[in-house]
Amino acid sequence: MPDFKSIKLVLEDGTVFKGKSFGYHKSVAGEVVFNTAMTGYPESLTDPSYEGQILVSTYPLVGNYGVPNKERENGILKYFESDRIHVKGFVISDYSFEYSHWNARESLGEWLKEHKVPGIFGVDTRALTKILREKGTMLGKIETEEETVDFFDPNKENLVARVSTREKKTFGNGKYKIVLVDTGGKYNIIRCLLKRDTTVTVVPWDYDFNNDDYDGIMLANGPGDPQMCDATINNVSKALKGDKPIFGICLGNQLLGTAAGGTTYKLKYGHRAHNHPVIKVGTGTCYITSQNHGYVLDADSLNDEWEPLFININDNTNEGIRHKSKPFFSTQFHPEASSGPTDTEFLFDEFINLIKKWKGD
Numbered sequence: 001m002p003d004f005k006s007i008k009l010v011l012e013d014g015t016v017f018k019g020k021s022f023g024y025h026k027s028v029a030g031e032v033v034f035n036t037a038m039t040g041y042p043e044s045l046t047d048p049s050y051e052g053q054i055l056v057s058t059y060p061l062v063g064n065y066g067v068p069n070k071e072r073e074n075g076i077l078k079y080f081e082s083d084r085i086h087v088k089g090f091v092i093s094d095y096s097f098e099y100s101h102w103n104a105r106e107s108l109g110e111w112l113k114e115h116k117v118p119g120i121f122g123v124d125t126r127a128l129t130k131i132l133r134e135k136g137t138m139l140g141k142i143e144t145e146e147e148t149v150d151f152f153d154p155n156k157e158n159l160v161a162r163v164s165t166r167e168k169k170t171f172g173n174g175k176y177k178i179v180l181v182d183t184g185g186k187y188n189i190i191r192c193l194l195k196r197d198t199t200v201t202v203v204p205w206d207y208d209f210n211n212d213d214y215d216g217i218m219l220a221n222g223p224g225d226p227q228m229c230d231a232t233i234n235n236v237s238k239a240l241k242g243d244k245p246i247f248g249i250c251l252g253n254q255l256l257g258t259a260a261g262g263t264t265y266k267l268k269y270g271h272r273a274h275n276h277p278v279i280k281v282g283t284g285t286c287y288i289t290s291q292n293h294g295y296v297l298d299a300d301s302l303n304d305e306w307e308p309l310f311i312n313i314n315d316n317t318n319e320g321i322r323h324k325s326k327p328f329f330s331t332q333f334h335p336e337a338s339s340g341p342t343d344t345e346f347l348f349d350e351f352i353n354l355i356k357k358w359k360g361d
């Protein structure tokens with residue numbers, strides 16, 4: 001085994017985990033969050049919602065299937081969720097020094113180095129996760145022996161402005177015109193829309209789309225505290241006066257709820273996994289969903305024009321809302337999955353059906 005440099009993870013409560021460096025060897029600070037999924041590191045690491053966060057994988061074997069090729073389809077990378085790694089650092093237990101997969105082009109360590117993102121292995125990530133579950137999400141830093149850094153809270157910054165597109169971009173050439181408000185949206189939201197006869201115009205987070213020619217609004221996922229997105233919230237409030245269909249995902253659920261007059265709060269340690277069970281309100285139907293969020297909408301804060309659509313069975317928190325008479329709905333989980341179970345992808349069909357109804361098709 002090659003010689004790996006020493007590096008450590010330090011939590012704000014003083015806990016230290018020593019390990020070895022397998023990514024870019026530098027020190028970074030951020031918010032430490034854990035994900036309990038068994039697969040999906042290429043997708044998670046490039047999910048813009050992780051901007052500013054140090055990600056911990058509870059599943060112990062990581063890197064064994066390498067990192068996929070950088071082929072593009074419809075102008076976007078086919079196997080990643082954005083063009084770069086967004087996590088501040090990656091904390092794992094057992095790094096696979098060898099990888100094997102039909103589509104692998106490089107190792108996880110090589111990819112992290114290319115993007116200048118540190119990785120630490122040799123950490124008991126389950127013991128670490130127990131601490132985060134008991135004390136709640138904490139700030140932390142990955143520190144080399146050569147360089148010290150201060151703790152840093154990414155949620156005090158407007159992370160959405162950092163990850164959003166700077167200019168309007170159009171994808172596809174389908175019948176239904178969708179405005180996708182890019183608060184840090186994952187590429188699979190675009191892919192899921194393009195599969196359904198759409199033209200997707202991706203616009204910056206603070207762009208006022210209300211006077212544009214479109215058939216439906218897609219509110220994407222994104223990093224940080226939803227209350228930082230004042231411009232998006234204002235634009236969505238205006239759209240709520242009209243009756244064109246709106247579909248929100250994750251941050252999109254929180255922004256739709258806030259635009260409707262509701263409030264959000266931070267969970268103790270968030271939902272980040274492939275197996276969160278949610279129940280559709282008013283039915284006995286449960287779906288297993290992919291999730292990645294730290295904040296949540298307080299459904300009780302909404303007025304009676306709105307109703308909860310899904311509820312998390314583990315902790316009874318809100319997993320989606322809908323307007324009682326207009327075609328507006330959203331989910332806290334990720335129907336586009338990537339990575340994760342695709343059981344709820346049908347919600348994209350429901351969005352298109354609302355658009356067809358609105359257009360009289």
Ligand SMILES: NC(=O)CC[C@H](N)C(=O)O
Binds near residue numbers: 252
């Ligand atoms: N994936 C997301 O859209 C996350 C939304 C928000 N940043 C949260 O952590 O709750």
